[in-house]
Amino acid sequence: MTAAPGTPAAFAAALRAREQLVGYWSVLDSPVSTERIARLGYDYVALDAQHGLIEYSGVLASLTAIDTKGSTAVGLVRVEANDPSPIGKALDAGAAGVIVPLIDTAQDAADAVAAVRYPPLGRRSYGPMRAGLRIGPDPADAHEQTVVLAMIETAEGLANVTGICATDGLDGVYIGPSDLRIAIGGATSTDPAVTAEFEAALVTVRQAAAAAGIAAGIHNADGASAAKRLAEGFTFATVSSDLVHLQQAAAAHLAAARATEDSR
Template sequence: MPLQLKPTLREDLATSDRALIGGWVCSGSPVMAEIMAGSGLDVVLIDMEHAPNTLQSVLAQLHALSGYPVTPIVRVPSADPVIIKQVLDLGVQNLLVPMISTAEEARDVAASMQYPPVGRRGIGNALARSGRWNRVQNYLDDASGHVSVYVQIETTQGVDNAESIAAVEGIDGLFAGPSDLSASMGLIGQQTHPEVVDAVKSTFAGARAAGKTAGTNAFDPAAARDYLSAGAEWVLVGADVSLVARGSEKLAADFIPRSAH
């Protein structure tokens, strides 16, 4: 019997009656990935841009997530088509591509996600986990239906071009990145500055105008709720490393005398 792949994030967003909530795995640990997957979150993002991840460690984390009702997404380190091809061949169905600021860059990403003649994705499904070694029926013909891609808006240029980027065929939605966006605006480290918040919401508006979905990153609970109220369809609200860092700091503060610090 042919194997069935999980629905994509695109399909999850289209069928959900609420915004989806997710978290990051930045430790590179499959144990942490499994802990996050079992938490009840809707989405778990494995980060290759700012985390110590290789193809092998991403694969181990995909295995850890596979037994849970959670949607995995991987942020690749760049829009490099070779990296995108390799990550897709790992069986990743949902990709987030950072630092996209123009429609031309978005078209390059979309081409990397699709097989010829539409795109330029290299064909290796018989050798790779993506089509489960030819066990997913008609994978080559239906591959675009098995993957989704979101591009990250992290510059003022990207915000200005949000609608044209979202309108690119093959791009499923936008994801605003307040950290790098704040730096692009001369407000580094001020992710909740009103001007940064307005730029994130402008990105949402650009996506909606193109008929696409939008999400963002917000570890501040008040900011996350504000973005949800503003129409974000998915929000990443925490990360494994941050949760451990803050939790361990609280343990130290609770149990070690102040004078010992």
């Protein structure tokens, strides 16, 4: 039986099949706005618990909001560290998967996988307080319905990407473009001086993932950039963030409102 669209099972199956998926990034502790975003047609909404402004209670509330009636998306969480505690808490709260930062080696990736999987496949502690209502709750079912993604964002991670992608149980890799650009020598997160090296790094990651048969994703500043990366061969792409779009929309409306005033 095929899982219903918008469910963790359907999302996990699509991601592992390397189908193209589009997501949205959330850094604000605003479950009401996150709920609206989850109804727009995105395949996932990723909550940023590393650099975002969301504490655990906010993650829990936003995951609940993402799962409300009419949602097309599942909730992912970028956890604060490659550690069993935040990974387990995000999954117990109902995340359909975790994005784990700063993966430098295949061992780092294996540790992330172990934190997501129950024994004997891993070392996740059993206690799906909210997740059990929607994911699993039996370990075998939870394994099928929950994904783990490793971030490639350091020079060491890039150098070891082939081994990382070959890690048993890893579902995909996810490029953090700002950190990766700095890691390869950029003076800033958008430094154009290292564009050639950056683009070559993206090809390296994408090809390593394809060779291993796992998903390859990347964060993007806007939808057009996401479309470009998907056309290049990435299998999932995330668009901007709620905070960035709030600022952009507010600035655009302010400029429009003052246009007549400025023309006097």
